[in-house]
Amino acid sequence: MAAKTLYDKLWDEHVVREEQDGTSLLYIDRHLVHEVTSPQAFEGLRLAGRQAWRTDTVLATPDHNVPTTDRSQGIEDPVSRIQVETLDQNCVDFGITEFKMDDVRQGIVHVIGPEEGAILPGMTVVCGDSHTSTHGAVGALAFGIGTSEVEHVLATQCLIQKKSKNMLVSVDGPLPAGVTAKDMVLAIIGEIGTAGGTGYAIEFAGQAVRELSVEGRLSLCNMTIEAGARAGMVAVDDKTIDYMRGKPYAPTDEQWDQAVAHWRTLVSDEDAVFDRVVRIDAATIRPQVTWGTSPEMVVSIDNAVPDPAQESDPVKSAGMQAALEYMGLQANTPISEIRPDKVFIGSCTRVATRSRTTSSWRWWCPVPDWSNSRPNRKAWTRSSLTPVSNGVNRVVRCAWR
Amino acid sequence: MEKFKTIESKVMPLDRANVDTDAIIPKQFLKSVKRSGFGPNLFDEWRYLDHGEPGMDNSVRPRNMDFVLNQEQYQGAQILVARENFGCGSSREHAPWALEDYGFRVIIAPSFADIFFNNCFKNGLLPIVLDAETVDRLFKAVDATDGYALVVDLQKQAITTPDGERIAFEVDAFRKHCLLEGLDDIGLTLEHVEDIKAYEARRKQQAPWLFA
Numbered sequence: 001m002a003a004k005t006l007y008d009k010l011w012d013e014h015v016v017r018e019e020q021d022g023t024s025l026l027y028i029d030r031h032l033v034h035e036v037t038s039p040q041a042f043e044g045l046r047l048a049g050r051q052a053w054r055t056d057t058v059l060a061t062p063d064h065n066v067p068t069t070d071r072s073q074g075i076e077d078p079v080s081r082i083q084v085e086t087l088d089q090n091c092v093d094f095g096i097t098e099f100k101m102d103d104v105r106q107g108i109v110h111v112i113g114p115e116e117g118a119i120l121p122g123m124t125v126v127c128g129d130s131h132t133s134t135h136g137a138v139g140a141l142a143f144g145i146g147t148s149e150v151e152h153v154l155a156t157q158c159l160i161q162k163k164s165k166n167m168l169v170s171v172d173g174p175l176p177a178g179v180t181a182k183d184m185v186l187a188i189i190g191e192i193g194t195a196g197g198t199g200y201a202i203e204f205a206g207q208a209v210r211e212l213s214v215e216g217r218l219s220l221c222n223m224t225i226e227a228g229a230r231a232g233m234v235a236v237d238d239k240t241i242d243y244m245r246g247k248p249y250a251p252t253d254e255q256w257d258q259a260v261a262h263w264r265t266l267v268s269d270e271d272a273v274f275d276r277v278v279r280i281d282a283a284t285i286r287p288q289v290t291w292g293t294s295p296e297m298v299v300s301i302d303n304a305v306p307d308p309a310q311e312s313d314p315v316k317s318a319g320m321q322a323a324l325e326y327m328g329l330q331a332n333t334p335i336s337e338i339r340p341d342k343v344f345i346g347s348c349t350r351v352a353t354r355s356r357t358t359s360s361w362r363w364w365c366p367v368p369d370w371s372n373s374r375p376n377r378k379a380w381t382r383s384s385l386t387p388v389s390n391g392v393n394r395v396v397r398c399a400w401r
Numbered sequence: 402m403e404k405f406k407t408i409e410s411k412v413m414p415l416d417r418a419n420v421d422t423d424a425i426i427p428k429q430f431l432k433s434v435k436r437s438g439f440g441p442n443l444f445d446e447w448r449y450l451d452h453g454e455p456g457m458d459n460s461v462r463p464r465n466m467d468f469v470l471n472q473e474q475y476q477g478a479q480i481l482v483a484r485e486n487f488g489c490g491s492s493r494e495h496a497p498w499a500l501e502d503y504g505f506r507v508i509i510a511p512s513f514a515d516i517f518f519n520n521c522f523k524n525g526l527l528p529i530v531l532d533a534e535t536v537d538r539l540f541k542a543v544d545a546t547d548g549y550a551l552v553v554d555l556q557k558q559a560i561t562t563p564d565g566e567r568i569a570f571e572v573d574a575f576r577k578h579c580l581l582e583g584l585d586d587i588g589l590t591l592e593h594v595e596d597i598k599a600y601e602a603r604r605k606q607q608a609p610w611l612f613a
C-alpha cells in the first residue's frame with residue numbers, strides 16, 4: 001500500500017463517491033453552526049421542504065453577536081438580536097442542539113468544539129467560518145465553508161470537494177522559551193506569505209509543534225487560513241489522547257479503547273510524500289509582532305519596523321506605506337521602543353480551555369520586560385480580557401482570585 | 402428548485418454594461434437573515450428616487466418612472482436583456498436570489514461575470530450568452546415592438562422571435578440537465594442517497610463512536 005500523509009488518510013476515510021475528474025462527495029462528521037452564516041441555509045431547507053440529514057452531528061451556538069458584557073440585559077442592537085433569535089428558532093424547528101447565549105457551555109464556536117470533545121481526532125469538521133481550520137489541531141480534517149455549503153451539509157451530510165495538495169511545515173528543534181504557538185504561526189506566515197498555502201492542506205510537524213500543548217496547536221491551526229490554506233492539522237499523539245479523555249462528548253469504555261486504537265493511526269506514514277515541504281528552525285523564532293494590516297506584515301520583537309523604501313516590488317512597497325500610515329508607525333523604529341496602548345487578551349487564536357496550566361491569562365506575564373523596566377506598570381496599558389467561552393471564563397476567574 | 406420549463410414571456414431591456422451585483426441588490430439589504438424577499442429591492446437605487454433601507458414599505462416609496470422596471474409595458478417580464486459583463490463585482494449570492502425573487506428566469510447578455518454566471522444556475526436562472534450584435538438586434542426589436550416577447554426553449558437550446566427566427570444558444574450539458582430536472586447542488590447529491598447510506602452503514606461498523 002502506498003504511503004499516505006495524515007491528510008490522505010483523513011480524506012480517504014471520508015470519500016462517499018468520486019467522479020472521474022476527482023470531484024468527491026465527502027462525508028461530514030461534525031457540523032458547527034453559528035448565527036451569521038446559517039440563516040439563509042435554514043431558509044433554503046425550508047423553501048425546498050428538506051430536513052436536516054443527521055441532527056446529532058450538528059452543534060450550534062451564537063458567538064458573533066453576543067454581548068461581552070452583562071448578558072442578562074439581552075442584546076441591544078436589533079440586527080444582532082434578530083440573528084441570534086433566528087438561530088434559536090431554527091435550532092428548535094430543525095431539532096438541533098444549541099448552546100444558547102446563557103448556557104454555561106456557550107463560547108466561540110472554535111473553542112467550545114474541542115472544549116466539549118465535540119471535535120474528535122479523525123473527524124471531518126465544517127463550519128460556516130474560515131477559522132474552522134482550528135480543529136485540525138487534534139488530528140481532524142476541518143475547514144470553513146460558505147452558506148450554500150452549510151445548507152448542503154445540513155441536507156445531505158456531505159460536501160462536494162476536490163482534494164488539495166499536501167504541504168508539510170516542520171518546525172524543527174525545541175521550542176525556545178517565551179515563544180508561543182502564535183509566534184510560531186506568524187513566523188510561518190512571514191516565511192511563506194498569506195497566499196503560500198493556497199491550494200494545500202498543511203500538516204504542522206516537528207519537535208517544536210510536538211512540544212506545544214493541544215491549546216497551542218489549536219492556536220497554530222486557527223491561523224492556517226491566514227497562510228492561505230483552508231485546512232491545517234497536527235498528527236495525533238499522547239497529548240491529543242489525554243486531552244480528549246473525559247470530555248463530555250468523547251466516547252467512553254469500550255468505544256474509547258476502540259477509538260484510541262484508531263486515533264493512533266492518524267499520523268503521516270514515515271515515507272509519505274508531500275507536494276511541498278517547508279522546514280523552519282525553531283531556534284530562529286523569536287516572539288513576533290505584527291506592524292501592519294496583514295498577518296504577513298510581521299517581524300521579530302528584536303527587529304525594527306521595515307522601511308517601504310527598501311522594498312523593490314512597487315506594489316508591496318505601496319502596501320507597506322499605506323499600512324504604516326494606518327498604524328501611525330515610522331519605518332525603522334525598533335519594535336522594542338513602541339509602547340503598547342492597549343492589551344487585549346482572549347481572542348480564540350489564543351485558544352484557552354479548561355486546563356489551568358495553559359489558560360490564556362498566563363501569558364500576561366511573559367509580555368517583554370516592560371513590567372521591570374518601567375516602574376509604573378499601570379501607566380502603560382489599558383487591558384481587556386475577554387474569555388473565549390463561559391468555560392474559560394470560570395477558569396480565569398478562579399485563577400485571578 | 403423548480404424545473405425549468407419553456408419560457409414564453411415579454412422581454413425587459415436593461416440597456417447598461419457592467420451592471421454589478423451592488424446595483425442588482427445594494428449592500429444594505431445583505432443584513433437580512435432571509436434568502437427570499439429581495440425582489441422588491443432589486444435594482445433599488447435605480448428603481449426608487451429615495452435611499453432604500455431594509456424594512457421600508459416599498460409600495461409608498463417614490464419610483465423612478467424612467468427606469469424600465471417601473472414601466473407598464475414590461476410588467477411581468479421573465480426575460481431580461483442586458484449588455485456585457487452583467488453581474489460583475491462582489492460575489493454575493495443575493496444577486497441571483499433577488500432576480501429570481503422578482504420573477505426573472507432568463508437573462509440574455511453578451512457576457513457575464515464568472516461567479517454570478519455560476520450562481521444563476523444554482524438558483525434556477527438561465528443566463529444566455531449571445532454575440533453582441535444579436536443582443537443589439539434584440540434591444541432594437543424590443544424598442545420597436547410593443548409587448549415584444551420571446552420563447553426560450555432550453556431543451557432545444559433555441560430562442561424563437563415573434564417573426565419565427567430561431568436563435569441557437571450554447572449551454573453546458575450538465576447545467577442544462579440540472580435546470581431541466583430542477584436539481585440544485587443538493588438535489589444532485591441526493592441522487593446519491595444510496596451511496597451516502599451505504600457509507601454510513603460501513604462507517605458505523607468501523608467507527609461506532611461517531612454514531613453514539
Ligand code: SF4
Binds near residue numbers: 108110347348349
Ligand atoms: S480570533 Fe476572532 S476571528 Fe479568529 S477565530 Fe477567534 S473569534 Fe473568530
